[in-house]
Amino acid sequence: MMKLEAVIQPSRFESVKDALREIGVEGMTVTEVRGHGRQKGHTEVYRGREYTVDLLPKIKLEMVLPDNLVNRVVDTILKSAKTGKIGDGKIFLSRVDEAIRIRNEERGENAL
Amino acid sequence: MTTAARPGLNAGVPPSKNMQESPTPLSVLGPQAEAERQKIRQRFESGTSARETLHALCELADHHVRQIFDEVLRVQSREPVGLCLIALGGYGRRMLFPYSDLDILFLFGSDKTEQEFRPLISDFSRTLWDLGFRVSSAGRTIEECKRIEEDNAEFHLALLDRRFLAGDSTLFERLDEKVLPGSEKQARPFLLAQLHKLTRDRLTRYGNTIFHLEPNVKDSPGGMRDYQATIWLRQLAEEKKGIRNITAAEEEMCSSAVDFLSATRCFLHYNNGRNDNTLTYELQEGAAERALGIGDGVARTPSDWMRQYFRHARTLNRQLLRYLEQKAPVPLTLRQRLMNAARASRIEAGDGKYFQVRDGLLEVVDLSALSDRAITYSLFAECARTGTPLSREAERSIGYVLIHPELPPKNTEMAWEKLREILGSDYPGLALRPMQRLGLLMEVLPEFGLIDSLVVRDFYHRYTVDEHTLRTIEHLQELADAPDERGAHFIQLWKTAERRDLLILALLLHDVGKGMPVENHVTGSLAALDSAAKRLKLSPEERAEIQVLIEHHLDMSATVQRRDIFDPATVAGFAESVTNQERLQRLCLLTYADIHAVNPEALTPWKAEMLWQLFVATSNYFSRTLDRDRLHAHDEVSLLGRIKAFAGGGSSQEIERFLEGFPRRYLSVHSPEEIAAHFGLYRKLSEEPVQTQVAATRHGFALTVLTPDRPALFSTISGVLAGWGMNINKADAFANAAGIILDTFHFTDLHRTLELNPGEIARFRKSLEDVLNGKAALEPLLKGRVSANRGRVPKVTVETHINFDDSSSAHCTLLEIITQDHPGLLYEMGSALARLGCNIEVALIDTEGHKAIDVFYLTAQGKKLTAQKQELLREVLQGALS
Numbered sequence: 001m002m003k004l005e006a007v008i009q010p011s012r013f014e015s016v017k018d019a020l021r022e023i024g025v026e027g028m029t030v031t032e033v034r035g036h037g038r039q040k041g042h043t044e045v046y047r048g049r050e051y052t053v054d055l056l057p058k059i060k061l062e063m064v065l066p067d068n069l070v071n072r073v074v075d076t077i078l079k080s081a082k083t084g085k086i087g088d089g090k091i092f093l094s095r096v097d098e099a100i101r102i103r104n105e106e107r108g109e110n111a112l
Numbered sequence: 113m114t115t116a117a118r119p120g121l122n123a124g125v126p127p128s129k130n131m132q133e134s135p136t137p138l139s140v141l142g143p144q145a146e147a148e149r150q151k152i153r154q155r156f157e158s159g160t161s162a163r164e165t166l167h168a169l170c171e172l173a174d175h176h177v178r179q180i181f182d183e184v185l186r187v188q189s190r191e192p193v194g195l196c197l198i199a200l201g202g203y204g205r206r207m208l209f210p211y212s213d214l215d216i217l218f219l220f221g222s223d224k225t226e227q228e229f230r231p232l233i234s235d236f237s238r239t240l241w242d243l244g245f246r247v248s249s250a251g252r253t254i255e256e257c258k259r260i261e262e263d264n265a266e267f268h269l270a271l272l273d274r275r276f277l278a279g280d281s282t283l284f285e286r287l288d289e290k291v292l293p294g295s296e297k298q299a300r301p302f303l304l305a306q307l308h309k310l311t312r313d314r315l316t317r318y319g320n321t322i323f324h325l326e327p328n329v330k331d332s333p334g335g336m337r338d339y340q341a342t343i344w345l346r347q348l349a350e351e352k353k354g355i356r357n358i359t360a361a362e363e364e365m366c367s368s369a370v371d372f373l374s375a376t377r378c379f380l381h382y383n384n385g386r387n388d389n390t391l392t393y394e395l396q397e398g399a400a401e402r403a404l405g406i407g408d409g410v411a412r413t414p415s416d417w418m419r420q421y422f423r424h425a426r427t428l429n430r431q432l433l434r435y436l437e438q439k440a441p442v443p444l445t446l447r448q449r450l451m452n453a454a455r456a457s458r459i460e461a462g463d464g465k466y467f468q469v470r471d472g473l474l475e476v477v478d479l480s481a482l483s484d485r486a487i488t489y490s491l492f493a494e495c496a497r498t499g500t501p502l503s504r505e506a507e508r509s510i511g512y513v514l515i516h517p518e519l520p521p522k523n524t525e526m527a528w529e530k531l532r533e534i535l536g537s538d539y540p541g542l543a544l545r546p547m548q549r550l551g552l553l554m555e556v557l558p559e560f561g562l563i564d565s566l567v568v569r570d571f572y573h574r575y576t577v578d579e580h581t582l583r584t585i586e587h588l589q590e591l592a593d594a595p596d597e598r599g600a601h602f603i604q605l606w607k608t609a610e611r612r613d614l615l616i617l618a619l620l621l622h623d624v625g626k627g628m629p630v631e632n633h634v635t636g637s638l639a640a641l642d643s644a645a646k647r648l649k650l651s652p653e654e655r656a657e658i659q660v661l662i663e664h665h666l667d668m669s670a671t672v673q674r675r676d677i678f679d680p681a682t683v684a685g686f687a688e689s690v691t692n693q694e695r696l697q698r699l700c701l702l703t704y705a706d707i708h709a710v711n712p713e714a715l716t717p718w719k720a721e722m723l724w725q726l727f728v729a730t731s732n733y734f735s736r737t738l739d740r741d742r743l744h745a746h747d748e749v750s751l752l753g754r755i756k757a758f759a760g761g762g763s764s765q766e767i768e769r770f771l772e773g774f775p776r777r778y779l780s781v782h783s784p785e786e787i788a789a790h791f792g793l794y795r796k797l798s799e800e801p802v803q804t805q806v807a808a809t810r811h812g813f814a815l816t817v818l819t820p821d822r823p824a825l826f827s828t829i830s831g832v833l834a835g836w837g838m839n840i841n842k843a844d845a846f847a848n849a850a851g852i853i854l855d856t857f858h859f860t861d862l863h864r865t866l867e868l869n870p871g872e873i874a875r876f877r878k879s880l881e882d883v884l885n886g887k888a889a890l891e892p893l894l895k896g897r898v899s900a901n902r903g904r905v906p907k908v909t910v911e912t913h914i915n916f917d918d919s920s921s922a923h924c925t926l927l928e929i930i931t932q933d934h935p936g937l938l939y940e941m942g943s944a945l946a947r948l949g950c951n952i953e954v955a956l957i958d959t960e961g962h963k964a965i966d967v968f969y970l971t972a973q974g975k976k977l978t979a980q981k982q983e984l985l986r987e988v989l990q991g992a993l994s
Contacts, residue, residue: 010722011676032718056678057722083676 001096001109002070006061007033008081008089013059019080023072027112029062038086058089064096066109141176145243148172153210153382162374162405170208174199174277176243177214181278184236194221195229196279198287200250202340204273207374210381213248214240215270220253221283246387254283258291260299265306268299269344304348311341311436319712322425323579325567326396329377330389334425336373338432339366345435358431359512366431369424372405376421379404391421393569415567422565422576430549434504437473467491473503482513486523489530492547496537499592502546511550526556528648535620536613541586544620548582559640560620562627574711577626583709584619588701598720602704604960605697605727614654615698617644618661619705637662652754653783660695661702668703672722683729692780693734700727735928735967736920738775738954742849745771751784758788762795770794773849775954781844781856790854793818797852802884804877808867812841812860819884821851826952827942828890829855832880834936835893837863843938843957855955862935894939908962912993916982924953924969925977927985931993933964941966944988948981949973 008016013030020028034055043052065073074091082088101111149172156165177197185192200215202208218233220226230251237247250267260268271292276284296303315333318324322334330336358366379399380389391399393414400417403410405424412420466481467474474495481487488510495502513519534543547553554561563577573580591599591606609615621644625636641662645655667689675682690696703723708715745752745768755767770791782790793803793816803818817829826845833840842858866873882888910932917926929941938957945952945968954969970977977985 009676010672011674014674032716034718053678053725057718 001064001066001099001112003062003064003094003096004070004073004077005092005094006077006081006089007035007058008061008077009083009087010057010059012081012083012088015080016061016077019076020073023076025063025065025069025073025076027063031060031062033058033060036087037090056087064099064112066112141179142243145172145176145245149210149244156378156382159407159409162371162378165378166207166209166374169210170203170206173203173208173214173245176240176245177216178278180236180239180243184232184239188232190229190232192279194225194280194283195219196281196283197277198284199273199275199277201270201273204270204275206275209374209377209387211246211385211387212381213246213387216247216249216277217271217274218249218251219257219279219283219287220251221280222255223253226251226253254287254291257287258295260295260302262302265303265310268296268303269307272296272344272347300348304345307341307344307348308436311337311432319574321575321579321583322422322429323565323576325569325574325576326390326392327421327425328389329373329380329391332425334422334429335389336370336377336428338425338428339370339373342428342432342435345432345438349435349438361515362431365427369427372420372424373428375405396567418567418576419565426549430504434508437504467494467506469498469500470503472500474500474506475503476506476509479509482510483519484522485526486530488513488552489526489534492543492552493530493533493537495546496534496540496543499539499542499589501542507546507550510546510552514550514552524555528650531556531617531648532613535616536611538592539589540612540616541582541589544585545582548578557620557644559624559644562624562636562640564627566627568626572710572714575709577623580709581620581623584622584702584705585616587705587708588616588619598708598715598717599704601720601724601727602701605701608960609697609701610694611654611657611698614657615661615702618658618665618698619702621658622662622665622702622706634663634665651783657695657698661698664689664699665702665706668699668723668726669707672703672719672726677722677726677729683726683733686726687730687733687737690730692777693731694780696727696730696734734777735956736917736926738777738956738967739921739924739969741776743771743774743776743778745769751779754784755788755791758785759791760788762791766795767791769850770848770852774846774854777844778846778854790816790818794852800881802881804880806866806873806877809858812858813838813866815857815859815880817853817855817857817880817884819853821847821853822884823951824942824946825853825884826855826955827939827946828883829857829880830936830938830942831890831894832883833857833859834939835890836876836879837861837865837935839935840938840957841959843955845952845955847953857957894936910963912990914986914989916977916986918976921969921976923976924971925982927968927970929964929966929968929989929993931964933959933962937964937993938966940992941989944985944992945970948985948988950977950981950985 006016010032017028020026034057036054036056061077063073070093074093077091098107099109099111100107149169152165152168152172155168156162181192181197196219198204198217198219200217202212203215208214218229220229233249233251237249240247257271274288274292276288314331314337318328318332320333322332324332328335376391376399377389380391380395381387383395383398396414396418399405400412400414403412404417406412406417406420466478466487467476469475474491476482476491491502491506491510494500513521534540537543544553547556548560554564560578560581563581566577568577575583587599588606591603595603606612621637621640623633623637624640625633625638628636628639630636630639638659641655641658644650645658650658667686671677671682671686675686677683687696690699700723704715704720707719707723748771752764752767752771755771756762756764759767771787779787789805793805796803797818797820801819805816807814807816815829815833819825830840830843838859839862840857840859843856845853845855847853861867866876879888879893883890883893910930912931913929915928917928920926931937942952949972950968950970951972951974952968953971956967958965972978972981
């Protein structure tokens with residue numbers, strides 16, 4: 001099992017969600033986050049006050065996937081989240097040792 | 113003191129050893145009790161009232177409690193001397209719901225009897241558990257009952273509902289007649305204060321509203337706990353001495369509300385098989401299907417049934433709030449007593465003699481005046497204007513008048529002007545909330561009735577549609593008084609928003625379509641606007657503005673969440689759909705309020721920040737692209753028609769010539785009626801080259817000047833205003849294609865010269881016209897005035913920022929100046945610009961407290977300013993403004 005974390009543009013979230021749903025992935029944790037990588041923030045002045053947005057709004061998706069689905073999900077996110085501009089985000093993958101469904105204590109991929 | 117541990121309800125635990133020796137074994141008693149319970153349930157399900165059901169459950173419990181108690185004593189060969197059982201709380205007042213706990217107090221005559229009987233208690237409790245009764249027991253000696261446990265007010269409150277069950281009746285009598293009356297009297301202030309606190313905490317936990325989509329019929333506001341808390345408040349306040357009694361009609365409403373809610377709670381217990389009081393969507397369907405609590409057996413839709421639920425919940429909640437509003441009698445220090453006495457005597461007069469402010473609440477002085485609806489509406493307008501809430505007693509008085517036909521109402525129609533006054537105030541929610549509770553809001557705006565107590569199943573929303581709507585308005589009014597971090601950016605938007613009445617009316621109607629059988633609720637809401645606009649006689653412009661706000665009420669939220677708001681193309685596209693700054697401000701506030709009112713967590717700081725960023729980017733887009741979008745009058749057919757109708761003279765061609773080339777923003781800051789008046793001035797230019805007009809406005813005066821362009825015009829007008837001691841708050845300067853300048857200045861009359869001497873207006877205009885026509889000099893007028901103002905030390909210091917922008921406009925250089933506002937400032941800036949040969953093509957002047965925020969579109973000899981000129985201008989302005 002792999003844990004996938006994707007940080008994407010908020011404006012791409014709906015498309016990513018729809019695309020994932022189309023390939024049968026519905027379970028995910030979504031968090032509103034702020035941050036930046038190479039894409040730096042920007043400054044806007046309004047009525048004499050300077051508003052610096054150095055941490056840009058992003059959406060973080062987290063999901064744990066059975067191994068056989070990982071590549072498909074990654075491809076889907078890449079296709080649906082990409083605009084080609086700086087700031088499109090990143091995908092991180094890491095291995096997961098165990099998953100347990102609290103309700104019935106099922107373990108492993110059955111718990112996903 | 114002893115508290116018996118509650119044994120676990122475990123089917124595997126055998127009956128207690130002692131009970132196996134009893135003549136009626138548990139194996140017989142258990143099924144008997146269960147069979148009785150089933151009979152009671154069947155009777156309830158066949159239509160027996162909740163009242164009878166609760167009574168039967170209580171009788172069943174009493175019977176088994178006494179029987180088991182006797183058996184336990186018999187087995188242990190004891191007489192119940194010095195021990196009695198007392199029912200407390202809901203069980204004490206015979207309101208025992210199917211899966212409620214049996215609250216039982218073991219009262220001991222002394223520490224010695226407590227020691228002797230302790231083993232008996234656990235035997236007794238366990239046996240009752242085995243019979244399916246959930247016992248929650250406590251033990252106290254009679255001495256302990258004299259003392260007030262400050263960390264356990266709930267116990268003392270439950271003791272108010274004491275009822276003898278079994279055992280030593282003389283012991284109970286001692287407690288009931290001798291011990292408790294004294295200690296309760298002494299502890300009354302403490303208990304009342306605790307009850308106030310516990311109740312307020314509970315109401316706050318549920319957002320202080322009855323209108324939850326899935327309410328808890330016990331704990332939510334309007335639930336059974338409200339009823340119980342009211343009874344305790346009345347009991348503790350010794351009603352006959354303190355609070356005014358409730359009327360028979362109110363008692364009856366209360367009683368039927370209790371019946372309805374009791375039936376609902378029984379239904380929930382039976383369906384959930386446990387003490388779960390959440391009225392879920394599924395159970396709402398079941399309750400509606402059997403017309404639960406209504407009694408006619410005619411199935412309802414869940415929405416209709418929930419409306420009945422909310423009607424009853426509102427009765428109980430209103431009753432409770434009225435009692436809660438009475439002062440909590442906490443022990444007061446001498447200082448507090450003196451302060452309170454001083455405050456009570458400081459009664460401020462309200463509107464005329466009809467109402468007054470006492471203890472921070474508006475009260476009605478002359479009750480007989482309430483049959484005149486115009487006076488009642490004035491009372492609400494006063495709430496909205498001053499932020500003073502209406503007292504519950506005043507609300508009750510209005511409610512009394514409304515439901516008594518023997519008091520025929522006068523002036524029932526509320527004109528748009530009066531409604532505007534309420535909606536446009538700083539605290540509209542303070543008026544609209546009681547108006548809704550009393551049904552007056554639906555009288556004024558019947559369309560709102562479509563969403564009255566309306567449950568729309570949506571996992572995102574937490575409240576009924578009407579509650580959501582009123583919350584949107586309350587979230588906006590909260591911006592007046594230090595909101596949390598999410599609201600910080602939006603404070604100034606709320607304070608400076610123009611035509612807030614239109615925004616609030618849009619909010620009142622934006623979700624009304626949810627109560628209509630239409631596919632898209634916005635379509636329904638727009639239909640509701642149609643009927644409201646006709647009835648209220650809104651002007652076409654007012655109606656059109658509200659229509660846009662309703663039609664696009666989801667756009668800003670959608671843009672924030674689905675578009676890249678840092679992409680200039682997104683901002684430009686959004687700005688084009690919004691069209692002007694004033695609307696952007698209203699739409700932003702509407703979006704902020706709409707998200708905020710969905711549920712307490714819906715507006716995250718993240719979303720608030722995104723919304724703000726989109727607002728700032730769009731607002732800047734407007735001020736930087738002002739001269740791009742020019743008016744081509746020929747295309748504005750309907751506008752031309754409206755202006756012609758108001759103008760009362762002049763041909764269409766003439767109007768077109770006048771309008772041609774003005775920035776489009778001119779249309780958004782002036783109504784067709786005002787534009788028609790400007791056109792009237794334009795037509796007189798051939799007689800007199802300077803046309804002026806002065807009109808009183810809500811916050812001061814507005815001066816309009818129409819004249820062919822000439823050097824230093826803007827600074828000269830500013831100078832005359834400064835010379836007359838006027839403080840300019842806002843101004844705009846536009847020019848049409850023919851070089852006719854239209855400047856509007858909104859100013860406050862610092863010395864009230866014009867206000868106190870209306871004749872001075874003509875002299876002021878003459879003075880201005882003379883200066884502009886070169887018949888009089890400006891300098892003598894300014895002499896002394898500017899220098900006098902210079903000497904004043906500002907309360908707040910604002911740093912000066914001067915920014916040039918060459919990229920936003922095709923043929924102008926934008927100059928944005930942020931600086932400390934002071935009388936004569938605009939004249940100083942305008943003079944500096946004129947001296948350096950800068951021509952003002954467009955100007956937007958605004959103030960925010962002590963801060964002046966001005967944007968000028970400048971040219972020099974018809975071109976953008978050169979870099980050298982910009983630097984020189986910066987230096988000159990820095991020198992003049994520092």
